[in-house]
Amino acid sequence: MVAYEPLLGDLDVDVLVIGGGIAGTTTALLRKEAGRSVALVEADRLASGSTGRSTGTVTSQHDLFYVTVVDKVGEASAQRSAEANQAAIAILEGLTDRHGVDAYPSRLASHVFTRDESMVDAVRIEADAARRLGLPTAFVEDVDLSFAVAGAVRFDGQLQIHPSRVVRGFAAAVAGDGWSVHEHSRVVGMSANGDTVEVTTERGTIRARQPVVATVLPVLDQGFEFAKTRPSRSYGIAAGLGGEPSEPMHISAESPKRSRTRTRIHAAAARRPVPAVTQLAPPTGSGPSYRRGTPTPRMCSR
Ligand SMILES: Cc1cc2nc3c(=O)[nH]c(=O)nc-3n(C[C@H](O)[C@H](O)[C@H](O)COP(=O)(O)OP(=O)(O)OC[C@H]3O[C@@H](n4cnc5c(N)ncnc54)[C@H](O)[C@@H]3O)c2cc1C
Numbered sequence: 001m002v003a004y005e006p007l008l009g010d011l012d013v014d015v016l017v018i019g020g021g022i023a024g025t026t027t028a029l030l031r032k033e034a035g036r037s038v039a040l041v042e043a044d045r046l047a048s049g050s051t052g053r054s055t056g057t058v059t060s061q062h063d064l065f066y067v068t069v070v071d072k073v074g075e076a077s078a079q080r081s082a083e084a085n086q087a088a089i090a091i092l093e094g095l096t097d098r099h100g101v102d103a104y105p106s107r108l109a110s111h112v113f114t115r116d117e118s119m120v121d122a123v124r125i126e127a128d129a130a131r132r133l134g135l136p137t138a139f140v141e142d143v144d145l146s147f148a149v150a151g152a153v154r155f156d157g158q159l160q161i162h163p164s165r166v167v168r169g170f171a172a173a174v175a176g177d178g179w180s181v182h183e184h185s186r187v188v189g190m191s192a193n194g195d196t197v198e199v200t201t202e203r204g205t206i207r208a209r210q211p212v213v214a215t216v217l218p219v220l221d222q223g224f225e226f227a228k229t230r231p232s233r234s235y236g237i238a239a240g241l242g243g244e245p246s247e248p249m250h251i252s253a254e255s256p257k258r259s260r261t262r263t264r265i266h267a268a269a270a271r272r273p274v275p276a277v278t279q280l281a282p283p284t285g286s287g288p289s290y291r292r293g294t295p296t297p298r299m300c301s302r
Contacts, residue, residue, distance in 0.1 A: 101169025
């Protein structure tokens, strides 16, 4: 794995991106393609934040979501959100193609399913709302899982990637041609100076005309955002199968959330796809995450 040197000394760039996850590396590469000089600084290793621990599904589907968005902001704004989601899939795929990033991309169907008969109407309504916004969706009852579901919204043509390979590939493309990427370079200070912002890391300073903070939580938090965060933990299992796993991606509509995807093992044996299941658990300390009869991660992996 390529290691990037910490920032030692001073830099002067058009765009400084703070944070080496999917948001930061994608932004940095897009700005570089637009002809800007770019630096990216990461406090730890690239992809060491939530991106590297995610299941790598790049989808327009986010739970039962579009009904709520239409209610809150109206159909026109919801449509722009839907279009932005679809565009993001194409942009990410385009960047991996143009820069030769081998992140095992696959276009697959993605499903949000329910096993709860009382939620079927909500799932059906979500499918209708998403279809009206122009998304490639349908209500379905068969989702190719080893247990019965009551219904699901299927989104066609979504993207599955290996998230840390994307981040590392994009960083490598940014770092070429003299622009720089620095790991172990935590931002500890920031001040405005005319048209530029001066950003201080532990051992260097960067002057940038456009700083981009892509750190999930704001750095140098003056709004006490950290006080609104809470710890939570997700559990995952990956299991090799004798044959090919079923193709689509799945996530449950009900809590606790269970997400099932296929991933690829690094082991030489030919980067075989294996199913991976993530259990998105409730906040730490808030009680048991299983109800009797809900499918466990182990069940979902079959
Ligand atoms: C179990 C799990 C599964 C998920 N699965 C999916 C999925 O399948 N699909 C999906 O779309 N989303 C998924 N998500 C959510 C997704 O992972 C995140 O929304 C996304 O990865 C966030 O990316 P990011 O680049 O904004 O942040 P991160 O990947 O967290 O990157 C932020 C980076 O900023 C760095 N940083 C912080 N402070 C500083 C500082 N002061 N100076 C410099 N650097 C700093 C951090 O070290 C970190 O590397 C999942 C999340 C979890 C927990």
